[in-house]
Amino acid sequence: MTTKVGKLGRLKRLQQDEKGERDSAIAVAVVAAVAIAVPSERGMFELYKATSKGGSEWNNWARRLTVCWSCSAESFIKAYSSHLKRSGKLEIPTWVDIVKTGPQKELAPYDPDWFYVRAAAVARHIYLRKHVGVGALAKLHGTKNRRGTRPSHHRDSSTGVQRSVVQALEKIGVLEAHPDGGRKISQDGMRDLDRIATAVLEAEREEEEEESEEEEEEEDEEEADEE
Structure with missing residues (x-):
């Protein structure tokens, strides 16, 4: 076969x-x-x-x-971060409004809900893999380090921020420790993420169907005008 x-x-x-x-x-x-x-x-x-x-x-x-x-990553992260904020279960550190997410950054994030967005991104990343550690997450969310006239190089994000996100997700039961190190998605977390992803996927399909119907109606109107 x-x-x-x-x-x-x-x-x-x-x-x-x-x-x-x-x-x-x-x-x-x-x-x-x-x-x-x-x-x-x-x-x-x-x-x-x-x-x-x-x-x-x-x-x-x-x-x-x-x-x-x-489900697109952008749509899922936006939906899941909103879900985390509405639930009120995710513990937010007191320093979220002043901390930099990496040593190469100059300022703290402008988005006041950036911790929810980062938690949603981390949950999705671990969801797609067997287990992920803090070091891999820091490398994932790293950016280029501007060095003036010298060439820029990649620099990892803050491991402390990544660890805080992982620990916050672990406290609400989305993640759990893996025997080989790092964290993996838990059964409860998998169920929640499946539910959010399914809802986002269905919403996207409904939007596509509405757009296709509108295009068909416009084509029909154009054909009627030509006749």
Whole structure:
């Protein structure tokens, strides 16, 4: 059995084991989802709908990846940060309005809700991976260090800020410690993020459908005027 997904071309046939033919096909799609070239949003959403009723390990993994990959990072982080702020459970440090997020920064963030945004971004990043440490998060959110007339270089963000974000998410049950180090997403956190991502994905699809309907109406009006 060969499967063609997006621009990846034909993938090698995966050996079918006790999981069955359907789950083996899902496994091929999951491998494609994790690869560099991610399938289109519509294809990932169709895969999500096809696997949402399954209960096996492959089905659950495929459902998790399709929901997250189909939802844009910007939309998800905006929605989840608003959710964290509304819930009021996330503990905010007293120094959020004066601290710099990195040694290369000159001022504190202008956004008063930047801690919620950073927490949402960290939760999403760990959600997509097995486990992540504070050092990797500091490198992820680092920026270039301006050095005047000399060439700029990348510099990591503050590990203290990243650690505070991780600890705050761990206190509300979104993250938990991993045996090999770092943090991983918890079952409760995975459920919350799945719910937010699904809502964002459905909202985006509704907007696309509304836009397509408006375009069709405009085309019909133009055709009627020409006649």
